Amino acid sequence: MPQDHLVTAKELSRDDIEAILDRAVEIADDPSAFRERHADTLLALCFFEPSTRTKMSFDAAAKRLGGETVDMGSVESSSVKKGESLADTMRVVEGYADAIVLRHPSEGSAKMASEFVDVPLINAGDGAGHHPSQTLLDLFTIRESAGLDDLTIGIMGDLKYGRTVHSLSTALTNFDARQHFISPESLRLPRSVRYDLHEAGAQVREHTDLEAILPELDVLYVTRIQRERFPDENEYRKVAGEYQIDAETLDDAKADLSIMHPLPRVDEIAPDIDETTHANYFEQAHNGVPVRMALLDRLL
């Protein structure tokens, strides 16, 4: 990591990633050893758009390290409504806290903000841009279940708009992973991401159908297909239906296939999968706490 901020997963080398994940394992194994580690730390939570999971798990992570948080509150209750620039807000907040977690709807906002502040800043999602701590918890979850090397992963659903998918697939190029992308034609991985993966020497294949490739997968990463992407409700239903899975779908899967999802899910994964050993998405969400603890520990 070239600096004290974390704006994109691209800044993370394989060594960076492994150091953070190793630390997260230590934390998950013995959280009590870390409970006073950052006892005097105040973390500012600046969420310019809503997020349950990311915000709660950063909040929990700071507190599990013995630290505290101060919350900017919603945009409706902030100076932003009075016309304050993001740069000004960030320069004020850096005086209140030891580090900043920023979520903002505009792509590039976290990069810009990081140039104005001296305390560590973590990008917790900048529109269609990046969300590197999500990538770290995804990598952690994959490593715990299937390992990051000699991995065959399928990534299915909306591959066009999902920043989660773009970050994860890019990060996986640091490892020996075969990546299979499964989506309708209209929601293919963008050309720019495919180009980057190609440049990085990634082993990539694209599919419109899960069936043929399913038996080879160690991990199936499912994402939500959003209704808003389709002009026509019927078109949406038809497409979305083809990329939903249930217990029956998994008949041909490996016994230890791990199913992941960044959540929230709607209909992509049927509830009958929840009770199977394949279901790994709640565990994945829970991993947000030790991984974000490890990340804070590294930056503070």
Add this chain to the structure above:
Amino acid sequence: MPQDHLVTAKELSRDDIEAILDRAVEIADDPSAFRERHADTLLALCFFEPSTRTKMSFDAAAKRLGGETVDMGSVESSSVKKGESLADTMRVVEGYADAIVLRHPSEGSAKMASEFVDVPLINAGDGAGHHPSQTLLDLFTIRESAGLDDLTIGIMGDLKYGRTVHSLSTALTNFDARQHFISPESLRLPRSVRYDLHEAGAQVREHTDLEAILPELDVLYVTRIQRERFPDENEYRKVAGEYQIDAETLDDAKADLSIMHPLPRVDEIAPDIDETTHANYFEQAHNGVPVRMALLDRLL
């Protein structure tokens, strides 16, 4: 208590109630003895509808025990808006915290949620359903002022829709209490609650007027009559006016009559009662902290 959750006051035996209230007395007498008792505990506050009093006092209770809280935030800023089920939200949140406090507008939601999580879950109000920690603080307040046995209590106002009243009257059947219900005919205690009280052998009488019964009462528990319950504004004013009390109303009351109210009040209790020794409703609200501390102490 059959399990580690608290969904309804009905789950609480007389022994359970007394153990919690005894602990609350210890806490109120010497809070400093408990200030590190749950120093590593993280409590998740999941309020799917607003609540000032309940949320703030659970928040204070966790912190007075040395613990911390993580707040889900408002529904507008949560994954619920993206269509996530309550079961999924709860299964995610249980990974972030050591216990969950849940308020939700749907009756039965807390029961359902408790079946999906392994950490203790406290129902902080499920629509027209239950709100057991309110009942515990009501019982604590009654015990402190008049005692729970050989008690004569009047419960007045909206007895039809008030879950607070239903829970309290049910819980009082564990004790030797004479219960007088005072309300307009249209807001009588529901048949089902009357049936339950009868089955439990409660000593119950109903009145449409406070005057005759007032001199016998040790406690008068007043609730708000809501405008929304009446199709006609004039009808509302007439009925509500008959169940408002002021200092003069209390001329015939016992000298040590304790007046309670779950708050917020609007016009039910005139401000001239606030300065009398009868006024016990602010004390009742304050009791929320030691009682919720005792409850958390029991479940954690």
Add this chain to the structure above:
Amino acid sequence: MPQDHLVTAKELSRDDIEAILDRAVEIADDPSAFRERHADTLLALCFFEPSTRTKMSFDAAAKRLGGETVDMGSVESSSVKKGESLADTMRVVEGYADAIVLRHPSEGSAKMASEFVDVPLINAGDGAGHHPSQTLLDLFTIRESAGLDDLTIGIMGDLKYGRTVHSLSTALTNFDARQHFISPESLRLPRSVRYDLHEAGAQVREHTDLEAILPELDVLYVTRIQRERFPDENEYRKVAGEYQIDAETLDDAKADLSIMHPLPRVDEIAPDIDETTHANYFEQAHNGVPVRMALLDRLL
């Protein structure tokens, strides 16, 4: 200070102010010496209208002293919506916390609230009324840069509606300060404030233009001119434009002129000033934490 509340800066004598600012200097110099000082303190944050800066810095201040906060949440999610009076809300909240910070849109609300509660209450802004902790951090910032005695200060912008300006100018009468007020005729300091300053023997002059007086100033305190104050957009643009400053404006200023602003700013101070040594407004915002820590330390 006559009591344990802080409602207006007028209650503060020169000795009170200096004691608080001296303590704030101690805190800023060695915050770690204070990090357990109020370890068992719970501060209630009751913000009936939005505020990023004030709320976050009180929150940070309590936590930097080892204490904790409980947040009432927004008015939309509070009992206020059910018709509860401010007096009732305050009497409930005082049972949950050791001190209260109150922001409320109605002038006089903090004074009224302070009469109902026994725990210390700090006014964090009551409409067009007072905001004494802002005044303290302004005084702290002036003292750090130019000193409070033998001071020549210019206060520019909206002098009619800005409570910040009224409080600061009144507080400065405790010190040997020459005050220059620079504003359009329509936004002059109100007659009542001018009268109070005159009665206190303040050295005051009014100007419609910055240019002539600029070379004499040690401090220039800029405030925002709000569009809402003008019936006509063109009139607003013309007036506001005359009271905006940029690096070029400052050619004739003293080398050590300190520029302050209560923030948020919109266009009053051009970004090219941010990188000059004159810019003191972010430092001023940051001073909110040690000053509010010192204030809490005095009241608790």
